[in-house]
Amino acid sequence: MISRSLLLFFVFLLFSVTGTHAQSDSLLVKNNQYLIGEIKSMERGVLVIETPYSKSDFRVKWGEILAIYSERLFITSSKSSNRIYGKISSPETGFLKIISIAKDEYIFPVADILYIKSVNRGFLDRLSASVDFGFTLTRARNQRQFSARSHLGYIAQKWSFDAAFNKLVTAQDEIEDINRGDGNLTAIYFPRRNWFALNRLEYLYNTEQALDLRFNTLFGAGRDFFKSNTLYWRVFGGLAFNNENFSGESMDRRSAEAWVASELNIFDMGDVSLLSNIFVYPSLTEKDRVRIDYRLDLKYDMPLDFYIKTGMTLNYDNQPFQSSRSVDYIWQTTLGWSW
Structure with missing residues (x-):
C-alpha cells in the first residue's frame, strides 16, 4: 500500500500543477x-x-x-x-x-x-450584468413609487449584445397609477477600426403620454471619434421603423424615420462615471414630426460591486397624441449591484 506521506505528496503535487496552470x-x-x-x-x-x-x-x-x-x-x-x-x-x-x-x-x-x-x-464569463432598485414612500395621499433598472451584456470577437430594461410605477390614493417602462436590445458588429454597424430594438410605454406601446426597429452604422482609457465619444445614425399604439385609438400608427445619435461615456473620475446619449428621430412619412430621446446617468461605485446611480430620461414628441404632453421625463436614484 502507498504510505500516507507519499499519498500526501502526490496530492500536493497535483494541486501545485493544477494551480500553476490555472x-x-x-x-x-x-x-x-x-x-x-x-x-x-x-x-x-x-x-x-x-x-x-x-x-x-x-x-x-x-x-x-x-x-x-x-x-x-x-x-x-x-x-x-x-x-x-x-x-x-x-x-x-x-x-x-x-x-x-x-x-x-x-x-x-x-x-x-x-x-x-x-x-x-466560459460563456458566463463573457457576460456582464447589473440591476438597480429604488423605492419612495410619501405620507401625503399614501404615495408609493417603485423603480427598477437592469442591464445585460455579452461580448464576442467582433460582436457585442446589450439589453436594458427600465420601469417606474407611481401609485397614490384617489389618482390613477402612473406606469412607465422602456427597454432596448442592441447588437453591434465591428467590421473595422472605429467603425461599427448596429441593429437596435426598443420599446416604450407611458401613461403620461397616453402611449400604450411604441416599438421601434433601428438599423444603422456609426463611428467612434474618440476612444481612450478615460472616455469615448461616438456618433451613429440610420433608418428606423416605428409602430405606436395610443390609449383610446383603435388603429396603430406606423411610420418611417431617419435617426441620428451621439453618446459620451466618461469613466475615469475616481469612483464616479457619466453616460449621456441623445437620439433624434425626424419622421420621413409624417410631415414635420420630430421625436427626441435623451438619457443622462451618473454612477458612484461602492465596495463589493455595489453602486448608487442617479439619472434622467427625457422623451419629446412635437406631435403628441391628442392632448397628451409633448415632453415627459423621469429622474431616478437607485441602489444597484453589478457582475
Missing part, C-alpha cells in the same frame, strides 16, 4: 512588483485579475501596469486597431505584443490598449 498570467506594476493570477478583463482603464490569495478579484488601474505575461487567448483592442483575437505578452516594459490566431504580430504601447477580455473562460 494561474498562468502575471502583471508587472510600477512599484516593480508582480501580481500572479488569471486576467479576466480590462476596460474603462481598470484591469480585473483573479488571484489565489484573495476571495475577491483585484482591480488595478491600467496606468499602473508596465508589462503583462500570459499564454491564454484574449480579445484586445487599441486606439489604432480593431479587435484582435490572440495571445498577449510584453516583449519589453511599456509595450504589449499580440499574436493573433492567424499568427500576425502587433506591438502597441501599453498606454494605447483600450480593452482586453479573456476568451478562454
Whole structure:
C-alpha cells in the first residue's frame, strides 16, 4: 500500500500543477512588483485579475501596469486597431505584443490598449450584468413609487449584445397609477477600426403620454471619434421603423424615420462615471414630426460591486397624441449591484 506521506505528496503535487496552470498570467506594476493570477478583463482603464490569495478579484488601474505575461487567448483592442483575437505578452516594459490566431504580430504601447477580455473562460464569463432598485414612500395621499433598472451584456470577437430594461410605477390614493417602462436590445458588429454597424430594438410605454406601446426597429452604422482609457465619444445614425399604439385609438400608427445619435461615456473620475446619449428621430412619412430621446446617468461605485446611480430620461414628441404632453421625463436614484 502507498504510505500516507507519499499519498500526501502526490496530492500536493497535483494541486501545485493544477494551480500553476490555472494561474498562468502575471502583471508587472510600477512599484516593480508582480501580481500572479488569471486576467479576466480590462476596460474603462481598470484591469480585473483573479488571484489565489484573495476571495475577491483585484482591480488595478491600467496606468499602473508596465508589462503583462500570459499564454491564454484574449480579445484586445487599441486606439489604432480593431479587435484582435490572440495571445498577449510584453516583449519589453511599456509595450504589449499580440499574436493573433492567424499568427500576425502587433506591438502597441501599453498606454494605447483600450480593452482586453479573456476568451478562454466560459460563456458566463463573457457576460456582464447589473440591476438597480429604488423605492419612495410619501405620507401625503399614501404615495408609493417603485423603480427598477437592469442591464445585460455579452461580448464576442467582433460582436457585442446589450439589453436594458427600465420601469417606474407611481401609485397614490384617489389618482390613477402612473406606469412607465422602456427597454432596448442592441447588437453591434465591428467590421473595422472605429467603425461599427448596429441593429437596435426598443420599446416604450407611458401613461403620461397616453402611449400604450411604441416599438421601434433601428438599423444603422456609426463611428467612434474618440476612444481612450478615460472616455469615448461616438456618433451613429440610420433608418428606423416605428409602430405606436395610443390609449383610446383603435388603429396603430406606423411610420418611417431617419435617426441620428451621439453618446459620451466618461469613466475615469475616481469612483464616479457619466453616460449621456441623445437620439433624434425626424419622421420621413409624417410631415414635420420630430421625436427626441435623451438619457443622462451618473454612477458612484461602492465596495463589493455595489453602486448608487442617479439619472434622467427625457422623451419629446412635437406631435403628441391628442392632448397628451409633448415632453415627459423621469429622474431616478437607485441602489444597484453589478457582475
